[in-house]
Amino acid sequence: MMEQIEIQEITDSVQALLQQKKLDAAMAVLKRTYEEIPNHPLITLQLGYVLFLKNNLEEAEYYLEITLQKSPLLPGLIETLIPVYQNLGQSQKATQLLKKALIREPEKINLLLEYADLLYSKQSFELALICYKKALTINPTETRAQANIAESLAELQRPHEALSFIEMALSRNPNSKQLALNRALTLLSLKKYKEGWHAYEARLSDEIDEAPKRLINIPRWTSQSLTNKTILVCSEQGVGDELLFSAYLPKLAPLAKRIIVETDPRLVPLFSRSFENLEIHPYSRRVSGTRVIYDYHWLKQCRAYPDLFVEAASLPYFLKETHKEPVAITPHLKDDINATKVWKNRLKKISNGKPLIGLFWRSSLYTNDRKHFYPTIDLWQPILSLKNVKFLSLQFDDDSHDISLVKQLFGVNILKVDGINLRNDFDEIASLCKGLTGVIAPSTTTAHLSGSVGTKTIVIDRTTNWSPKINNFDAVLPSIQHIWPPQVDDWNWVFTKARSVAQRWIQDENHNQIIP
Structure with missing residues (x-):
């Protein structure tokens, strides 16, 4: 009984550390406990989970399979082990594990959703749809099922149906930025550009794992007048996205007195030649987990400090792009x-x-x-x-x-x-x-x-x-x-x-x- 109480206290403390994103501290507690009480399923489960978060997949698999041998029905085990198998490329193991679990508990919605997700990852969208819809019959308010039905329908080139399921999910979870972002991409695929670019602003929410963090203390541009103003256009996403959204810079240029463009260092020569009247600077950034953090100490080197900033991918929205005609007739970048x-x-x-x-x-x-x-x-x-x-x-x-x-x-x-x-x-x-x-x-x-x-x-x-x-x-x-x-x-x-x-x-x- 004392051991059970002690284990519960330890797992609670580990959960608290994980909420604070102190993975190393959580790992230290678990490893120490594992040495004292080997192979306790609650400890091996949490060890596997933390190792998965740290991307130590082989070691995570080792501890989770110990848990599977000791306590195969432990809540949360299957849901933790499946993504480990998937990331290790062991989809057959994941499939077999889920099928066995669903035979035991066919109405367990988390297992059903995991299996549907696995089918989705294998591009079996029609089968995934069946499983997601079965999950909805068990729980009609299951937002994850509604959202993933929409994703499957989008993959099957059925965007109108996809939009109805996303909006159904949003009606039950109106504050979800991930759902809002999914809705944005669906609207854009339906050529509803005014609504789509507006909804695409959801990508910047802290709820989105990849949303950038900017260490800058100036107001954001939201279409207000740029007369006699200097605006900073911020880098975001990948190089391909920067190339795409840089096409809007010539449309922004007549509106502002001065434009500073932050970009990938590898694009600086090309952008400097192509946008002769704009200041082009390489970004300074680092990655923390899934989030990119941009630093702006380099702004002191600019001819003028910016009054406002805007993310590159927000330009279509604030410039009210309708895509009734091409953004430009001639190429916007100039080769050497x-x-x-x-x-x-x-x-x-x-x-x-x-x-x-x-x-x-x-x-x-x-x-x-x-x-x-x-x-x-x-x-x-x-x-x-x-x-x-x-x-x-x-x-x-x-x-x-x-x-x-x-x-x-x-x-x-x-x-x-x-x-x-x-x-x-x-x-x-x-x-x-x-x-x-x-x-x-x-x-x-x-x-x-x-x-x-x-x-x-x-x-x-x-x-x-x-x-x-x-x-x-x-x-x-x-x-x-x-x-x-x-x-x-x-x-x-x-x-x-x-x-x-x-x-x-x-x-x-x-x-x-x-x-x-």
């Missing part, structure tokens, strides 16, 4: 014309004067929950079988295996270039892309960079997305044509369509070469 000239000459030599298309097929974020966005190289056959054209790899990782596979499967040599950092030298990559006939890639930084300097670009996707479009061309970066299938994950349809577009590129370039 001298570097581009060098690349054009070099590329002409390695392609023997033939059209040259850049290919990018796999992001560095090739994780279990993201790999379905990137079709494997063997699926690119409709593109790689094009005649009278050469292909250049724009991959920055080790692509030697894929290039060998393409040679083996299709008899095609994908070319490589050296002397360029394809991961980080965005200024040089912009000039390289400018020298190509076109670029074909999933939605990645490389694709956005290519489109930003005006290179013909095809963005391939497994399904439609929320990116604003006009006749399937990007409304913000109009050099980009989006191609997605009528049925989710029909990559053959996508590549067949992309082939016809690329064929026109080749014909146009060959025609232009003939004309004196």
Whole structure:
């Protein structure tokens, strides 16, 4: 009895430490207790959970499986172990565990939701829908089920149905910023841009794990007059997003006396050339958990201290963007014309004067929950079988295996270039892309960079997305044509369509070469 009371006190103290985000302190208490009372299921469960939070997945699995052997029905165990298995790529273990648990407790809503989430992560959206809807029959007010039904419907290209479920969930949980953010993306996919960009402000809430924190003490711009004012446009999200939202800077420029732009250090040369009348500065930031913290000590170096600030991705909202026409007709970023000239000459030599298309097929974020966005190289056959054209790899990782596979499967040599950092030298990559006939890639930084300097670009996707479009061309970066299938994950349809577009590129370039 004393041991039980003592264990309860220890687990309560660990919970208090976790609420204060003191993971190391919680770990120290648990490890010390584990040495004194080995294999107590409550201690091993909490050990596994804390190790999961610290991303020590193998060790987390070890302690949680001890718990599973000792006390398989312990509340919270299955829900803790499943994401560990998933992050370790052990989906079969996760599936078997959940099926066994649901046989014992078929009406337990948490298990049902975990199983539905697992099906969702495997892209089995129709099956996931069945499980989420069953969860709603058990508890009609289950917000997680309503929200995830909406996510599944969105993946299945049924956005109107998705919106109704999100709004149902919001009616029961009106303060949820995550639901509000999901609603924003659905509204944007439905081309309800006024409502969508307004709702997209939810991304900045502290409730959103990835929302940035800014160590700055000036007011935020919310469309008030900028006459004789200096405004700071803040960096946020990834490089691809910065490239996209920087297209709005020319629209902001006439409104303010001075504009300071904070950006990824790798974009400074390109932005400085493209926005000559704006002050471009590299960000100073660090990452704490999932949150990025921006520091602004560097503002003292600027010609004038800003009166106001605004996040880059809020510009469409405050500039009242409707996307009835492209944000700009001409490319908003300017490549280095001298570097581009060098690349054009070099590329002409390695392609023997033939059209040259850049290919990018796999992001560095090739994780279990993201790999379905990137079709494997063997699926690119409709593109790689094009005649009278050469292909250049724009991959920055080790692509030697894929290039060998393409040679083996299709008899095609994908070319490589050296002397360029394809991961980080965005200024040089912009000039390289400018020298190509076109670029074909999933939605990645490389694709956005290519489109930003005006290179013909095809963005391939497994399904439609929320990116604003006009006749399937990007409304913000109009050099980009989006191609997605009528049925989710029909990559053959996508590549067949992309082939016809690329064929026109080749014909146009060959025609232009003939004309004196």
